[in-house]
Amino acid sequence: MNTHEYQAKLILQKYGIPMPEFAVASNMDEVRKAVAKMGLDQAVLKVQVHAGGRGKAGGVKLARNRDQIFEYAEQLIGMKIVNNQTGPDGIISYQILISPLVDIKKEYYLGAVINRERAEATLIASPEGGMDIEEVAEKNPEKIMTLPIGLHGNLRRYRLIQIAKFMGWEGETAKQGMKIASGLAKAFVETDASLLEINPLVETPDGDLLAVDAKLGVDENALFRQQEIASFYDPSQIPSNEAQANEFDLAYVALDGDIGCMVNGAGLAMSTMDIIHHYGGSPANFLDVGGGASKEKVAEGFKIILSDPKVKAILVNIFGGIMNCVTLAAGIVSAASDLEIKVPLIVRMLGTNVEQGKKILADSGLDIVISDDLSEAAQKVVESAKG
Numbered sequence: 001m002n003t004h005e006y007q008a009k010l011i012l013q014k015y016g017i018p019m020p021e022f023a024v025a026s027n028m029d030e031v032r033k034a035v036a037k038m039g040l041d042q043a044v045l046k047v048q049v050h051a052g053g054r055g056k057a058g059g060v061k062l063a064r065n066r067d068q069i070f071e072y073a074e075q076l077i078g079m080k081i082v083n084n085q086t087g088p089d090g091i092i093s094y095q096i097l098i099s100p101l102v103d104i105k106k107e108y109y110l111g112a113v114i115n116r117e118r119a120e121a122t123l124i125a126s127p128e129g130g131m132d133i134e135e136v137a138e139k140n141p142e143k144i145m146t147l148p149i150g151l152h153g154n155l156r157r158y159r160l161i162q163i164a165k166f167m168g169w170e171g172e173t174a175k176q177g178m179k180i181a182s183g184l185a186k187a188f189v190e191t192d193a194s195l196l197e198i199n200p201l202v203e204t205p206d207g208d209l210l211a212v213d214a215k216l217g218v219d220e221n222a223l224f225r226q227q228e229i230a231s232f233y234d235p236s237q238i239p240s241n242e243a244q245a246n247e248f249d250l251a252y253v254a255l256d257g258d259i260g261c262m263v264n265g266a267g268l269a270m271s272t273m274d275i276i277h278h279y280g281g282s283p284a285n286f287l288d289v290g291g292g293a294s295k296e297k298v299a300e301g302f303k304i305i306l307s308d309p310k311v312k313a314i315l316v317n318i319f320g321g322i323m324n325c326v327t328l329a330a331g332i333v334s335a336a337s338d339l340e341i342k343v344p345l346i347v348r349m350l351g352t353n354v355e356q357g358k359k360i361l362a363d364s365g366l367d368i369v370i371s372d373d374l375s376e377a378a379q380k381v382v383e384s385a386k387g
Contacts, residue, residue, distance in 0.1 A: 004048040006095075025077070038098075121185075121188060124146050125146075130200040248297055252288075260305035260308065313384040314346065316348070325351055325356065329364075341367075
């Protein structure tokens with residue numbers, strides 16, 4: 001699950017990481033209160049969206065006086081950000097972050113990710129901050145340092161000294177930097193993060209280090225033990241059908257194709273999408289209803305698929321192990337009673353009570369093509385979508 005910048009900063013503050021004062025506002029009254037409370041005559045204003053590249057998209061403004069603060073705030077609240085991270089539909093910013101301007105002497109990058117190849121948490125440091133770390137790694141790989149983070153979020157003392165030397169920190173700045181690196185590593189592990197970064201981490205003319213931006217992504221499977229972070233969930237930052245799927249605990253991801261897919265089990269879902277591609281089709285979504293889905297859950301999943309205007313045909317591929325094929329059939333019929341189905345529907349199901357499930361579909365009066373063979377079903381749904 002992704003979070004907003006201000007939410008990531010709230011977490012980092014708990015680990016002793018210094019940053020400029022900030023406030024969040026969703027309307028002009030809140031903006032005026034924040035400006036008065038912080039006594040701001042100059043400020044940086046940032047849209048709060050789940051995407052990077054906000055500055056290039058016009059979502060970050062530097063205000064040099066109070067009039068500009070209010071002028072920019074009106075522009076940014078409700079602004080739609082569109083870039084390669086948001087997709088063509090863009091994301092609307094319903095909140096903005098307001099913070100004092102900081103004099104910047106130097107920018108650095110400090111972050112942590114899971115290294116899948118080494119199966120360990122890894123800290124990433126670079127003296128080149130303020131830009132995409134991928135770009136730095138591509139153009140100047142010698143300016144990237146990676147170090148392992150211990151299972152309990154610990155960085156050994158000699159590792160911290162390595163980081164300070166690599167970043168070019170000395171004296172009190174080095175002490176601050178080592179403390180920040182240590183805090184970030186601890187926060188990364190203890191929040192079950194998949195990504196935690198400070199970019200940029202800036203050095204002021206006085207030699208102080210401050211986190212002026214932050215990004216946090218957390219493993220959704222760990223949210224049951226991260227109650228505060230779970231409360232940060234913002235459904236406005238994802239497509240409406242994905243937000244609806246989250247309400248019913250459905251694993252749904254919208255895609256760009258025109259063939260709707262309903263499957264039980266992530267592996268079966270991936271193979272279903274692969275075989276659709278094999279026969280020249282393009283999936284409109286990934287939807288895993290789970291092994292023990294109820295009739296209501298199946299019905300909601302079906303409604304979500306049909307809510308996508310791009311869908312021209314639907315393939316339901318269910319293997320009834322834990323799931324009963326009767327449950328699937330009842331869910332489809334229930335959804336069809338609420339929605340007018342105007343696209344071809346191909347169903348392939350095998351397993352528990354499959355014959356009873358087929359009978360429910362056949363007796364429903366719906367125009368459904370039932371297939372026992374996955375290849376045949378995939379070919380039919382691709383032909384239907386193209387037709």
